[in-house]
Amino acid sequence: MSIKPTPETFQGVLVDADTQVESFRQTRNSRRTELIEDYVELIADLIADGGEARQVDIAQRLGVAQPTVAKMLKRLAADGFIQQKPYRGVFLTAQGRELAERSRDRHQIVENFLRALGISAETARIDAEGIEHYVSGETLQAFKSYLSKQG
Amino acid sequence: MSIKPTPETFQGVLVDADTQVESFRQTRNSRRTELIEDYVELIADLIADGGEARQVDIAQRLGVAQPTVAKMLKRLAADGFIQQKPYRGVFLTAQGRELAERSRDRHQIVENFLRALGISAETARIDAEGIEHYVSGETLQAFKSYLSKQG
DNA sequence: CCTATAATATAGCAATGGCTATAAGTGCGA
């Protein structure tokens, strides 16, 4: 089990191992759902904006190739977030709409929070895209309450 | 090219496509370096704490299996971040130390910032682990200046 | 109605990051 010799004689750089492993585990978890959230959120936006979400549009927005989108859509369908008809557009299921709404809310709060801190619109947009997936409920709440105090 | 019919008649949910694609591209980029940063940062901490970074310790901290670590270390060595001697520990190169230091600084700032917002220690630790990799220089600066105003 | 263009589907490849099982090397204590 590799017991370290008298850890208390060293600088306390390291936190408890069991504690740290939990953080990393959670991060890996978020990483797994990150792409799903991006897709569902984008699909919802495309539908809201133009009535339909086509593979070519999703691909163009995400900056990936169309077959990459096709493959991911199969997974989203298998996971119950969307419905697909061959050679037709995609539609969100109730579950998909629910996830999209949560994602969009969270995204908006994070982006607005960064803007409120004085960060430029462009940076806020870019950083929010990455950060949103790693923000817990507690942190989101803190962001919200900062925003409301700024009012 | 799929020209949308009169987009100005819809709710402005969507930002410009070229703009959005850049955000997603950047996010994918961060995702690629995320694991490398975690490894290098952890290796630096283990060396600072106990003088050496063994695969079993890295594996235990990250919550992954030892062969997973072995594979990643090969990649880190190929990328010039660490040096390996067979059946011996790993050592950071100058490049590795540089990355480790930057990562640790950024990590600390993000975690302290979350704490300053009133977020609990545990949540701050977990969220910082995910968020740190997606924080741009500008945002980091904003976090720092919030912290100094709090001081 | 037929054809050309656009969109979607499918096949197959590569890199990444996990895993288990097992081989090989190290080093300590009897």
Add this chain to the structure above:
DNA sequence: TCGCACTTATAGCCATTGCTATATTATAGG
């Protein structure tokens, strides 16, 4: 010094997320 326990190396598997190339289907114009 010899053997056992620990550590590292290696082999081979799987899932994910990207790609290119190509086949198939839809659809709009002439």
